[in-house]
Amino acid sequence: MVSWRGSLLHYETLVCSHPKEFKVLHQTLNTTLLHITWVILHSYIF
Known part of the structure; x- marks a missing residue:
């Protein structure tokens, strides 16, 4: 989880x-x- 927070801070x-x-x-x-x-929703509905 440290790397995720680090990348978020970098972003x-x-x-x-x-x-x-x-x-x-x-x-x-x-x-x-x-x-x-x-597109995904429409392909599932129709």
Whole structure:
């Protein structure tokens, strides 16, 4: 669990040093995840 917290802290440090780039990356990841979830849900429903 120490490595998980360490990597999270490292990620937060990166976000603080490059806020604009990470905001775009984060939005892209969220959109992609939403799209994948949507596709999976639809393939199960229909």
